[in-house]
Structures are given as C-alpha cells and as structure tokens.
Amino acid sequence: MEKPDPQPLSCRPRGSRPTRRSSRDDPDVCVVFPGLVTRESCCRFTCELLKHILHQRHQLPLPYEQLLHFCTGQQDGEEVVRRPIKEASDSRHCQRALADLEELISQLDVFFTLTPVPRVLLLLGGSPVSPKELYVIDMEGILVGNGEQSLCPRPCLRQLFRALFVADPFSDLRSSGLMSLVLMVQGHRDCATDWFRPKLNYKVPTRGHTLTIKLSSCGADGAPDHSDDYIWFQAPVTLKGFQN
Numbered sequence: 001m002e003k004p005d006p007q008p009l010s011c012r013p014r015g016s017r018p019t020r021r022s023s024r025d026d027p028d029v030c031v032v033f034p035g036l037v038t039r040e041s042c043c044r045f046t047c048e049l050l051k052h053i054l055h056q057r058h059q060l061p062l063p064y065e066q067l068l069h070f071c072t073g074q075q076d077g078e079e080v081v082r083r084p085i086k087e088a089s090d091s092r093h094c095q096r097a098l099a100d101l102e103e104l105i106s107q108l109d110v111f112f113t114l115t116p117v118p119r120v121l122l123l124l125g126g127s128p129v130s131p132k133e134l135y136v137i138d139m140e141g142i143l144v145g146n147g148e149q150s151l152c153p154r155p156c157l158r159q160l161f162r163a164l165f166v167a168d169p170f171s172d173l174r175s176s177g178l179m180s181l182v183l184m185v186q187g188h189r190d191c192a193t194d195w196f197r198p199k200l201n202y203k204v205p206t207r208g209h210t211l212t213i214k215l216s217s218c219g220a221d222g223a224p225d226h227s228d229d230y231i232w233f234q235a236p237v238t239l240k241g242f243q244n
Helices: 039-056 064-072 088-114 153-167
Strands: 028-033 119-124 133-141 180-188 197-199 209-217 230-234
Touching (some): 039 153, 064 088, 153 209
Antiparallel strands (some): 180 230
C-alpha cells in the first residue's frame, strides 16, 4: 500500500467532538482516526463493539469483563476457580455464553490476519436475512499500516467509545427480550478461512433498526471498491443472550 500524503495540520478527527443526536434522526456514528491503524487494532475495535452492544442491548447481564470475573472468579495472577452465579442453570448459561463469545473473538483474531476486513455485521434477533436489529461496523475508510507507522489502539478505543457515549445511539431503543446474535464478516473470497462459512449470495438486510458505526482515517480518499473480490462469511457460532 502506498503511503498516504502527510496529514495537514488542520486535519482534526471529525469524531473527536460529536454532537448528541437521536438514533432515529441519524443512525450513523462516525469516527475519524488521525492516522494509520493496524489490522490487529481493527479486530480489537470489532470485538470491543461486539461485547459493548451485547451488554447495551441487554443480552448480557454485566459488561463482558465483569461477567468473566463473576462467572469464573478469575483475576490476574490467580488460578481460575469456577463458581456459580445464583443457580446451576444460571452458571451453565453464563459459561456457555462466555465460551461461545471467546471462541468467536479468537476466530476473528485469525480472520483479520488472513484478509482485510471492510465491514462486519452484527445481526440481533430474527434471522440473518431479516434481523430485528442490525449493527454495521464499516471500516472501508481506514488506512492500514504496520505497528511502527500506526496509532496505538488504546487512544483509538477511547475516541471510539467517546463518540458512542455522546451520540447515545441506544437510548431510544426499547428494552428487548433475549435474542440470538449472528456475526457476518466481509473478506477476500480467497482468504482460505477454515472456520467462517462463505455466503456468496448474501445481501445486507434493509429492514429492521440499523446503526452504522463508520471508522476511517483522516486523509483517506473515499472507500475502495470491494464488490468483486470480497464476499460475506458467516460465523458458525450463534451467540445466545442470557439474564440471571
């Protein structure tokens, strides 16, 4: 990839000072990073958004890190001790949800090393072709670089979640019951993944509540065309929400 032109001094991330808006008025949350971003960082953005959306939409009773500690009793440097939440059934549901989520995160790590990922879809409720809620993570505008050239992921995550906090896209949504989440990821058709299942004819749903989170780099000149060489892949694991 050619190096982008030097960033002008006047270029400030548009996502650094987002204005509060209703999710019904503008379903997009736009974040512009002030430089290059690695594929590993893009994967981390995706995984953190996945965990955040599951909690915000009441599919997990606690944020992921708290749930992991509560279900396993795990702390840094401590041996993992399994312990139930309230009842054995709750513990089984918690362990199953965490195991499925951890497997999906692990496989996303692999997938992002195999191919650039322009977009990820989180389809909540309903079916993959007709979900109740659709969350689009659009990364087509990100300029990818190596570790030395690229931004540290931690401040990028702070910028991303600051934009989500100010935009407040979940406040207008009604509380929902437990739903299943299907993840679709876009990648090169020849990426040779052995876990995600190719869906050659899949089309992004147009019905249901949609929130698009657009991530890009300052100075990117439009999104590349991925229509021919990139296809959708579906995760074989369906995440099922639970409450204790």
